[in-house]
Amino acid sequence: MVRPPAGMRADARRNxxxxxxxxxxxxxxHGTAASLEDVARRAGVGIGTLYRHFPNRDALLSxxxxxxxxxxxxxSRELLNAPEPCAALVxxxxxxxxxxxxxxxxxxxxxxxxxxxxxxxSSCSGPIREAGGALLARAQEAGKVRPDVAISDLxxxxxxxxxxxxxxxxxxxxxxxxxxxxxxGLKAT
Numbered sequence: 652m653v654r655p656p657a658g659m660r661a662d663a664r665r666n667x668x669x670x671x672x673x674x675x676x677x678x679x680x681h682g683t684a685a686s687l688e689d690v691a692r693r694a695g696v697g698i699g700t701l702y703r704h705f706p707n708r709d710a711l712l713s714x715x716x717x718x719x720x721x722x723x724x725x726x727s728r729e730l731l732n733a734p735e736p737c738a739a740l741v742x743x744x745x746x747x748x749x750x751x752x753x754x755x756x757x758x759x760x761x762x763x764x765x766x767x768x769x770x771x772x773s774s775c776s777g778p779i780r781e782a783g784g785a786l787l788a789r790a791q792e793a794g795k796v797r798p799d800v801a802i803s804d805l806x807x808x809x810x811x812x813x814x815x816x817x818x819x820x821x822x823x824x825x826x827x828x829x830x831x832x833x834x835x836g837l838k839a840t
Contacts, residue, residue, distance in 0.1 A: 682755030727782035751813035
């Protein structure tokens, strides 16, 4: 659950929580490019209140996806103990593709974060990169993944796969096929 900043007044905390809840709904209906004015209206506040809590779209996206990021981080810790390191990495990458495809436009936003470390959305990127890096290192140490593979490249690929699947909604198997093609190129020879 997204928590408002500590020390926030009760009314401001309620506004913060309503904004995140309504943004989640608006993004589900209209994608991540949904109107921020609509989000504010749905939450029963003015656009100025939205911008006081979230200075830009990426800050709001970061708050909306905080729970999903937490789930991915928890999952990566669970998978670190899996008996097969490569299978653990594959499982986690599949979950990343699913996460990135959760809302229309999210994959594109996540891809842009890698080139903009000042984005509020990049606060999600660091912990995800670290978690995935640990899974990748374990698979590399087991000799199952080439040593020259970088987690940043894998994350960009998962976002690109999610974006391709988003652009081809009639093919429900596309993301998995693309991920499997990608993973074949990762194997150590």
